[in-house]
Amino acid sequence: LCAVNQSGIAAxxxxxxxxxxxxxxxxxxxxxxxAFDGGVDDVANAAALNSTxxxxxxxxxxxxxxxxRFPSATVVRASREARCVAIGxxxxxxxxxxxxxxxxCRRICAHGTVVSEIVVNPVHPRL
Numbered sequence: 645l646c647a648v649n650q651s652g653i654a655a656x657x658x659x660x661x662x663x664x665x666x667x668x669x670x671x672x673x674x675x676x677x678x679a680f681d682g683g684v685d686d687v688a689n690a691a692a693l694n695s696t697x698x699x700x701x702x703x704x705x706x707x708x709x710x711x712x713r714f715p716s717a718t719v720v721r722a723s724r725e726a727r728c729v730a731i732g733x734x735x736x737x738x739x740x741x742x743x744x745x746x747x748x749c750r751r752i753c754a755h756g757t758v759v760s761e762i763v764v765n766p767v768h769p770r771l
Contacts, residue, residue, distance in 0.1 A: 646720040648729060651743035656729050658717035664731045664741070678741050680715065680733060682748040721762040732759025 646656045653676075654669040662680035667673070668688060677685040715734035722729050728749070729741045736755030739748050 646722055646729070648722040648743070650722070650724060650727060653729075653743060656720040656722065656731075658720045658731065660716045662715055662717060662733065664717050664720055664729070666729070666741075676746065678729075678731065678739070678748065680717070680737070680739075682739070682751065684747060718759055719762055721764055723764040726764075730762045730764070732762050734758050738762065 646658075648654060648656050648666070649669070652669055653666045654672065655667045657665045657667065659665060664678045665674055666676040666678065668675040674687045677687055679685070715737070717731050718734055719732040720729060727743050729743060731739045731741065733739075736753065736757055736759060738752045738755070738759055740750040740752075741747070742749040
C-alpha cells in the first residue's frame with residue numbers, strides 16, 4: 645500500500661496477480677487497475693461503458709525481457725513532483741504509470757531479481 649494523494653488518486657495497492665489497484669480519493673472506490681502487461685482497466689467508468697471494463701492497451705518499450713508473464717507486484721512508490729507511480733515486480737521489472745495521462749509511460753527490465761524498494765529523489769524527481 646502506498647499513499648499517492650494526487651490527480652484524484654488516494655492510494656495504490658500492489659496485488660499478487662501482477663495488478664496494481666489505484667484507489668480514488670472520492671469515496672475510496674477503485675479507480676484504475678494497472679496490469680503487468682501495461683494494460684489499464686478503467687474500473688470507475690465501467691458502468692458508463694455498458695458495464696464492461698474498458699481495456700486501454702499500451703505496450704511500453706522495455707530494455708531486456710521479463711522472465712515471467714505475470715509476476716507479482718512487490719512495491720509501489722509515488723513521486724509527487726513527477727506526478728507518477730512506480731511499480732516494482734518480482735521478476736525485476738519496473739513500470740512507471742503517469743497519473744495525469746493515465747497510462748504506463750515507461751517500462752524497465754534491468755534488474756535480475758525482485759524489486760524490493762524504489763527510491764524517489766525529492767530534489768530531482770527521478771525514479
